[in-house]
Amino acid sequence: MNKYYFCTIFNVMKRILITGGAGFIGSHLCERLLKENNEVICVDNFFTGSKENIVHLTGNPYFELVRHDVVTPFFAEVDEIYNLACPASPVHYQYNGIKTIKTSVMGAINILGLAKRTRAKVLQASTSEVYGDPHVHPQTEDYWGHVNPIGVRSCYDEGKRCAESLFMNYHRQNSVRIKIIRIFNTYGPKMHPNDGRVVSNFIVQALRGEDITIYGDGRQTRSFQYVDDLVEGMIRLMATGDDFTGPVNVGNPGEFTIRQLAETVIRLTGSTSKLTYLPLPQDDPVQRQPDITLAKEKMNWTPVVPLEEGLQKTIAYFKNKIK
Ligand code: NAD
Ligand code: UDP
Numbered sequence: 001m002n003k004y005y006f007c008t009i010f011n012v013m014k015r016i017l018i019t020g021g022a023g024f025i026g027s028h029l030c031e032r033l034l035k036e037n038n039e040v041i042c043v044d045n046f047f048t049g050s051k052e053n054i055v056h057l058t059g060n061p062y063f064e065l066v067r068h069d070v071v072t073p074f075f076a077e078v079d080e081i082y083n084l085a086c087p088a089s090p091v092h093y094q095y096n097g098i099k100t101i102k103t104s105v106m107g108a109i110n111i112l113g114l115a116k117r118t119r120a121k122v123l124q125a126s127t128s129e130v131y132g133d134p135h136v137h138p139q140t141e142d143y144w145g146h147v148n149p150i151g152v153r154s155c156y157d158e159g160k161r162c163a164e165s166l167f168m169n170y171h172r173q174n175s176v177r178i179k180i181i182r183i184f185n186t187y188g189p190k191m192h193p194n195d196g197r198v199v200s201n202f203i204v205q206a207l208r209g210e211d212i213t214i215y216g217d218g219r220q221t222r223s224f225q226y227v228d229d230l231v232e233g234m235i236r237l238m239a240t241g242d243d244f245t246g247p248v249n250v251g252n253p254g255e256f257t258i259r260q261l262a263e264t265v266i267r268l269t270g271s272t273s274k275l276t277y278l279p280l281p282q283d284d285p286v287q288r289q290p291d292i293t294l295a296k297e298k299m300n301w302t303p304v305v306p307l308e309e310g311l312q313k314t315i316a317y318f319k320n321k322i323k
Pocket of ligand 2: 196
């Protein structure tokens, strides 16, 4: 008896929908879930995602790629849904702020409707941005945040906050089985070279010998998580019992200034690039660090990849990508 036949008969193989599956994180998740013998449906409109990220999976009979925009309803019979569709880089989500809000809000409504009909478990890729420019440090899940509702980042921050509210309301009113993960800055191979986020910008600039663009004085902090740690956290969260909805922080508590990141990237690449200072974008958070006590307790999860190790892997990827 072949494996597919066995899994289908004994109902072991799950059919999993990943929206935004052709993006940076989504493509890693597609890979991992296929490796674990699931059937994966990847839905993407290719705004920031790319076929290149998933082309190696297209020969797998258990992988389906669908060009679709989550702003319109999607129909499929699935067991689990990971809702990742949304541009994540400030440059990209601010390019068309209205569309970003529609993607977060209408996307959530459509995906929750699908989960309600199919009784699928559904995980929302939320973000540390729901904490805005935080006054509580490190950030715990019970902190309500400090978000400018009308600023340039609000299309993303408020869109994600509204999506969290929708998830909780579908759970309370319709018993939809939900999971909310608050993802902190994540990096790794398959980020787009023009993504605009800090890790990919610095690595690409260093490899090309261009100036490293530090916005502001570089004293603002972020906590950087390697993508494999995040994917592990997402899968563990999905596997928790129905009584645990989150939100739960998933990030690496190691906190670095942006200047420290720049210096580390220069050292690891052996680059001759110099630092250059540009104006700080509006509402750029001053500090960010996850408190991951809840993830440890509920999912037995902690990140295992230190920054330098993750950067080495990411540098190797970009060396090959931009040569
Ligand atoms: P990404 O931009 O690489 O991936 C987003 C994917 O969603 C892309 O493939 C894009 O084409 C797709 N998409 C965008 N709008 C869509 C729409 N309307 N319909 C269908 N597909 C659409 O970004 P990422 O870093 O992989 O982020 C994935 C998810 O994780 C996002 O929801 C993001 O908000 C969340 N997140 C990421 C981080 C991070 O540091 N990477 C941090 C917090 C939250
Ligand atoms: N940043 C920077 N240079 C860049 C890109 C970003 O100094 O080329 C800074 C940005 O101002 C912010 C931090 O790096 O303080 C992280 O930015 P990113 O866009 O990666 O994500 P954010 O956490 O702000 O959403």
